[in-house]
């Protein structure tokens with residue numbers, strides 16, 4: 298049996314018998330006015346953060362959701378799109394597709410605005426998405442890509458890139474590891490399926506997104522997720538896993554490399570009213586402006602006494618001067 302088959306078997310089990318808190322770290326489900334989430338859907342929240350960022354969803358986007366789980370995020374995306382078939386959700390595990398279908402029917406009973414045909418649930422997997430090139434505005438996945446081995450992760454990222462329209466967004470939430478996970482744990486297929494041992498360190502994870510062509514990556518949240526303790530996992534030191542929420546844009550990279558926004562700002566503290574390097578970096582004195590990590594490093598190196606660069610907050614959500 299391959300590790301992907303082990304994962305499919307595992308998700309068949311947790312589709313048939315929900316496991317509360319399997320992957321989820323949020324104590325409360327992300328709610329919106331007029332949205333009611335059935336209890337079973339909350340119990341089947343197998344995501345580690347959220348991929349539903351309202352500011353990305355204002356123009357009723359067509360969303361391809363990979364790995365439907367119990368359907369919670371498909372319902373949350375449907376809240377913003379509200380059109381038949383606007384959300385396409387794929388999953389290779391029949392029991393999971395059936396559970397999501399049942400849960401969305403329950404959701405329709407308690408949400409006047411929702412029709413189950415807003416979500417089109419299809420058999421499919423992350424490596425062969427059932428969509429034409431450049432056909433969707435958003436691809437989202439929560440707590441799935443981390444279970445893939447590196448070659449498969451690259452395939453899945455390339456496939457997401459393929460189906461996105463130019464300017465489209467890949468929205469992800471995944472565990473990351475505070476240091477490389479020992480190979481013996483990485484090879485444990487069940488732990489991998491449980492989102493506990495496939496996670497990559499932050500830098501590696503982000504570089505893999507950039508490597509398939511995404512020109513801009515924004516970090517929306519980074520939070521503690523699980524602690525792998527020394528006894529249970531036979532480790533020398535405890536190993537912290539974090540959950541990372543990102544939005545990656547299908548835009549061209551600037552010539553000097555992709556922009557990664559982590560919540561850093563640059564603040565001009567020189568003698569003039571503003572700083573302007575003529576390259577698009579305009580800073581009014583005393584006012585923090587969001588900058589990408591590349592710009593942050595360049596400004597801090599070139600103007601160490603005139604510009605202060607603040608550390609990442611890990612929740613960038615727009616604005617600034619690239």
Ligand SMILES: C[S@@+](CC[C@H](N)C(=O)[O-])C[C@H]1O[C@@H](n2cnc3c(N)ncnc32)[C@H](O)[C@@H]1O
Nearest residue numbers: 308342343344364365366390393422423439440
């Ligand atoms: C950890 S669960 C996350 C479910 C959902 N995203 C959520 O946040 O609750 C992973 C989901 O991916 C599905 N899955 C497993 N292998 C997959 C693959 N190769 N392609 C797409 N989905 C897959 C599983 O059946 C399961 O529904």
